[in-house]
Amino acid sequence: STQTIAFIGLGNMGGPMAINLARAGLTVQAFDLDAAACARVAEHGARIADSARAAAEGADVVISMLPASRHVEGLFLGNGHEPGLLAALPAGTLLIDCSTIAPASAQKLAAAGQAGGIAVLDAPVSGGTAGAAGGTLTFMVGGTADDLARAEPILRRMGQNLFHAGGAGAGQSAKLCNNMLLGILMVGTSEALSLGQSLGLDPAVLAGIMKVSSGGNWVLEKYNPVPGVMETAPAARGYSGGFGTDLMLKDLGLALEAAIASRSPVPLGGLAESLYAAHSRAGNGGLDFSSIIGLLQARGG
Ligand code: NAD
Numbered sequence: 001s002t003q004t005i006a007f008i009g010l011g012n013m014g015g016p017m018a019i020n021l022a023r024a025g026l027t028v029q030a031f032d033l034d035a036a037a038c039a040r041v042a043e044h045g046a047r048i049a050d051s052a053r054a055a056a057e058g059a060d061v062v063i064s065m066l067p068a069s070r071h072v073e074g075l076f077l078g079n080g081h082e083p084g085l086l087a088a089l090p091a092g093t094l095l096i097d098c099s100t101i102a103p104a105s106a107q108k109l110a111a112a113g114q115a116g117g118i119a120v121l122d123a124p125v126s127g128g129t130a131g132a133a134g135g136t137l138t139f140m141v142g143g144t145a146d147d148l149a150r151a152e153p154i155l156r157r158m159g160q161n162l163f164h165a166g167g168a169g170a171g172q173s174a175k176l177c178n179n180m181l182l183g184i185l186m187v188g189t190s191e192a193l194s195l196g197q198s199l200g201l202d203p204a205v206l207a208g209i210m211k212v213s214s215g216g217n218w219v220l221e222k223y224n225p226v227p228g229v230m231e232t233a234p235a236a237r238g239y240s241g242g243f244g245t246d247l248m249l250k251d252l253g254l255a256l257e258a259a260i261a262s263r264s265p266v267p268l269g270g271l272a273e274s275l276y277a278a279h280s281r282a283g284n285g286g287l288d289f290s291s292i293i294g295l296l297q298a299r300g301g
Helices: 014-023 035-042 052-056 069-077 103-115 128-134 145-155 170-198 203-211 218-222 245-261 267-284 289-295
Strands: 004-008 027-031 061-064 094-097 119-122 137-142 159-166
Touching: 004 014, 004 052, 014 027, 014 035, 014 128, 027 035, 027 052, 061 069, 061 145, 069 094, 069 103, 094 103, 094 145, 103 119, 103 137, 103 170, 119 145, 119 170, 128 137, 137 145, 137 170, 145 159, 159 170, 170 203, 170 218, 170 245, 170 267, 170 289, 203 218, 245 267, 245 289, 267 289
Parallel strands: 004 027, 004 061, 061 094, 094 119, 137 159
Antiparallel strands: 119 137
8 A cells, every 4th residue: 555654844855855755656745844845845746734733644654854853852742832743643653753863852752652652763864965866865773673674665765775773863873973974074175175275286186186095085076065176066056955054063063962971082073063163153054064165265366
């Protein structure tokens, strides 16, 4: 039987993910607070609901792709004034949260789900907006193996790599480690490219050299921060779309919280967090995180 999927949160990532499910022939009932985000998804065959609750009506699976812990907790667990959506879901519903949030929030959601007979998975993703559009995301999943087996056919419509990281919250733990590394790599790669420019090197030539040398990494391969080097990267469109600086800052904050709680030294993660905070303070929070290179580049030629 065809499954009905509620999809809540249709931003830079959720939009293309929901579109891939609709294109695969699944019934998608979608909702976002932003009407423009809804309209983009409606063009590709998803039904737009006028509330999260309406989207979840009759759904076997509920997927969320929201900015941060507070949005996910607010939606599913309520905010003191209103009850959360979780309480309205029938037992047996599968809830897959793909947002990047605190492991503790994911565990709280899983525990609340268990009390109501709702299966909950944390399934944060990596791969950027290009991965979301291309259906090539990596999913890192926390929860039970049985629930993951149930989710797998749906996740495979949106992603290529699927990992069971461990129990509830483990997907988020894996994600915050990965994104701390990504935040550091973006700063380090930006430094190297800026230094090269100061030395008179063409950034495209330097990127080509480093990509196949010992400095090679994902930023050089898929996400070059220098405008004009890579047509598919946010740098080529004024750092619009992509992965917002404030979202990276949130993820580095999650990594630092986890590091403090586990007494793990993360000196470069801490430094990266401060650099993105300064970049955000300077008014760049809404720009893609690769715009951090602007903090390091010599200006005025
Ligand atoms: P985004 O800001 O583009 O989209 C978030 C959407 O959620 C917005 O459209 C907003 O209107 C909507 N929203 C917020 N609260 C809502 C609510 N209560 N009900 C319905 N809709 C609501 O963010 P994004 O880039 O799509 O990222 C989403 C999540 O995925 C974040 O946790 C982010 O850290 C993570 N992530 C992003 C990327 C990326 O490259 N952009 C990659 C991997 C993971």
